[in-house]
Amino acid sequence: TKDSDTSKNLTEELDAQVDVLKTLNGAYADLGPLLDCVVFHDGEQWRAAIDVDESGDLSAAAALGAYKHTSDVGELCKRQLFYYTLNFYDEGRTLSIVTCAGSHSTHVAGILAAHHPEEPQNDGVAPGAQLLSLMIGDHRVGSMETGVGLTRAVNAIVEYGADVANMSYGEPSSSPNVGQWVQTVAQEVVRRHGCVFVSSAGNEGPALSSTGSPGGTSDGFIGVGAHVGYDQMLAEYAMYETVGDTVFTWSSRGPTPDGDRGVDVYAPGSAITSFPAYCKERLCLRNGTSMSSPNLCGVAALLVSAWKQEMGGASLSPYRVKNAIVSTAKPIGELHGAGMVQTDSAWQFLKRYAARAAEQVSWRTHVDDSRRARGIYLRNAEESAHARFFNVSVVPVFPTSEKARLEHDSDGENGRLESQTQFDFEQRLLLVATESWVSVPDALYVASQGNKFAARVDATKLQAGRLHTASIDAYDSTDVDRGPVFSIPVTVTKPLHVDASACVDLGTLQFRPTEIVRRFVAVPPGATRAHIVLRASNAAALESSPALFYLHCMQLEPATRFRKFFMRERVSIGHKSYGAGGGSAEQKETKTMDVIGGATLEVCLAQFWNQLGAHDIDVRVEFNGIVPANGGGALAEGGPLRAGITVHGSNAVARLDFIAPVRPEYDVSPSIVLTKARKTLRPHEAVISPLGAERDTHLATGSALYKLELDYRLETTREETQLCLHMPAVDTQIYENWADNFALAIFDANKRYLISQISYTSPLLIKQCGESLVRVQIRHRSAKDLEALKDIPLLVDVVLKSSIRLTTKFDMASIFTST
Template identity: 40%
Template sequence: RIERKFGIFSKLDACSFVANVYDDGNLVSIVTDCSPHATHVAGIAAAFHPEEPVLNGVAPGAQLISCRIGDTRLGSMETGTGLVRALIAAVEHKCDLINMSYGEPALLPDYGRFIDIVNEVVDKHRIIFISSAGNNGPALNTVGAPGGTSSSIIGIGAYVSPAMAAGAHCVVQPPSEGMEYTWSSRGPTADGDLGVSISAPGGAVAPVPTWTLQSRMLMNGTSMSSPSACGGVALLVSAMKAEGIPVSPYTVRKAIENTASSISDAPEEKLTTGHGLLQVDRAYEYARQAKKLPLVSYRISISQVGKSIPKLRGIYLRGSNSCQQTSEWTVQLNPKFHDDASNLEQLVPFEECLQLHSTDSSVINIPEYILLTNNGRSFNIVVNPVNISSGLHYYEVYGMDCRAPWRGPIFRVPITIIKPIALSGEPPVLSLSKLYFKS
């Protein structure tokens, strides 16, 4: 940590280690990796080979802090203690970004003590948090935690180009166009959120530890797309700092989501790809143009009119009963400033006139305008799925700044409808009678 040195146990094992000293020398912690995973991830983000630049990572000038969260006793699975210690280290060292290529399913989305601390890291300390969306696709509702289920974290899906399919994966007949990997997890979350923010290349030949007895290897997964995106965002943050543009997780997220390149024209593909493929150059131009805008995020909380249900982050209709009638929903929209924002200089003057749009007015009915101030504003959405065809449908309600439409959508309400196929006639019945069993 202080001298930035590492050692190797022996030439036989070729295993590198670092040593940390605590409690005035009374405690020595010897740290090794528990798999090649982290080295590969770090190499994608920031490998630096000045003698052979083709081997560089996305942001070869970046400085890295490696925080081990995996426990060898648990098969390298992360622990709550390890996660919290890593967040503390990121805050203490004033990191600009966090990449977390870890995750698994969770019972409740966007909930728990770790999520509370993540919110503090993002909202108070202004650290941009990027994480893998999960590798459990192509089924719906497969995004993992925390990357695909947490509002403060930018969840990354995995994209594969024709060149990657041919060159890295040795596919005999690569796809003619880029696409999401079939195993990349898909939204929505259980509470209706989109799940995937953007996508990035999800495979790479990158460095691995010396104990593997090879220098590089191919790995794929959203664990690889996350550091690819993180490296791209590191370049964006570096440029913003050089230009004197205020860096905030809120504005950076808006820049990369609103400038991402769409991978598919089908609306429902947003559940797979998010807002599209990361475009660093476009995001940089967006950030330059947004230099003087308030550093604010827009939080939505949704409830169904006439029903007592937990607050949601999107509208998710699934099943025949919910698709046979019109439903009305109340959206509470609140601007969220950083914790150190000035009451008189930032909160009080904040006011935005927003024009509301829906991607399909025949299904989604909304008011036309709202005036948003610091204390928030609510509006209602009427969803009528009665006449739509069976299958998966995805819609959005989004708000545009009337004074600055170039900003693109400044908030989005995701609406997912899965309408089942209606059975004709009586349902099939299987009758079993006069059955005898012998022991």
């Protein structure tokens, strides 16, 4: 009938619609919000209206100006209390929508300069300071700092004439005190433009040489560690029984790999202060050297402010501020003498030595060694096997000015004053070694061009396995009471020898609250694994609280970030040591890490700072190593075994020989599994061009930076392809990088943006098959230097869809037979 036909047609139509909806839904991908933005000039300044409601109606949208001119703030998401501000660049062609990439910066700013007139207990250290917020983290890479952000930040610091700067960011660095950005800060921001630059030392402790860059490794910065005191324990951590004032267990420690102190000073490393509105918390407790750094920066702001008020136009260099803070810090028993900041004492120091011209300078030390060193650091066994002799050069670093740089020689009044200051400079210094195993001359005369002296370090009679520290302190002979003008750290980690058993017992280590015990072991050549065995009985556990310990083991390899041979584990002692019925039972924990033969291993065990009670722990370290004998590496006396295997695909079989250089190994069952395939891509297009924006200029020259854009065609043959991209010449580096920035972005065949990565490339997922575009950008001040990279390959490691397991047998005949 007609009705039945109509019903049938309707059913078919509805079924067809359902099929279409299913098809569309399967192909749908939420690419995030799409907001209309209209930028215009109102006759006085640039403004923008943004359709945050996604209604398409801009008539009711607020037209915001640049925050730096108008203080305009808009709501990006009313429900989530998420706000934004605007900036305009390139004569309105670039609209920058500025939001939080996380809660970190708000908390840091609150510590430094929060101001609550009705609640002064919530004020920051310097509540009268004016804040300049500079975003160096990029939300596209998890708020990681980028070279672009760092460069633009230091340009803004100079543009706005900031007196002090705080940087609660940092990463491990393969080489200390190098890199174009680090040197720009030291020479331009600090030395030439007079900004006191404060930075966090890192949260990678408690092992030695765990400071991060830039704050814990670089000249020009004030590197700050994290301290916890009685008031913090009561107000922030609700401890029913407190411990002694101490350094937070996780706070990074020096020295740097080149022997410098690493941490200059300590400040409170925790705070309850401001948090972003979108987090639904007004105040929040956070800890870290990210918190101690703004605390110290607030102190620096107070000192600069007081100087301006009381000393008028008298010059105040960042070096003078650092000298006052470091010289008056309260001793806390730290390894290399860094103390807890004392604000009032620092101010009294500034006033007392206001007329002392030498306070305006910093000191650059250089120790003649196999590397560029700023201190003396004898870490490996061969370095402390005999007395060592060093030539040490000391050079004063004078502040300079932009005016002197720009003026002509014929009317160079500022330059004349700087030259006269250097001409008048002299220091008659008394040199003192704090330990008998360090020998130095009694006196040293230093003029503006510096001087040298010889030092002898004899570690042959020092106890093996322990840390030994000293310093070479220089005093002004006319005012010894001032304290050291500069100090050169001396660090010796004389390691224990490991015998043929490939094991070493570190004995029973005794712990009390906040206790840290370090032992140093010479890893046998050829060792690739270390097993750290902890044993604790409950003899004292019945009378003592269970406790959390940090086991932190680390080796250093030249020009390598310290995380390569690094293990930091939390171990609970006392929680598992009770036998059935309350009887005695031993607790045993074994932790394993990769090691490299020939380099000293630090085994650091620390009772976490807030843990109570006394604990005894037996520690044993065991080594083993099975390495290819035909991998192209050589086993040097006392040196590492570099292992690698090359198998030619055209051969049906390959012979692999292995050796166990550390101790006999039995029941070896080698397996070879192929998981990745490496492809090498060459760029199909490479273009070098200058960057036009004022914020993308080189601070020292004022000229535009250059960018090299490299385009690579990436072909994927299946969906959901996992891969990792590498460019060894410029990746895995930020602060030590010779370039201004390295970044890459991937676009699909329709030019749709997919993903970004920066220096620390990581595995990523390409969902669609076919061709994608990988665009790499490298920025540098020299177009000539970039020319050498126009044909640089991009390495692509593709994860195989199914891993390939190769057949391994102990004899040739078994490979080709099934029985």
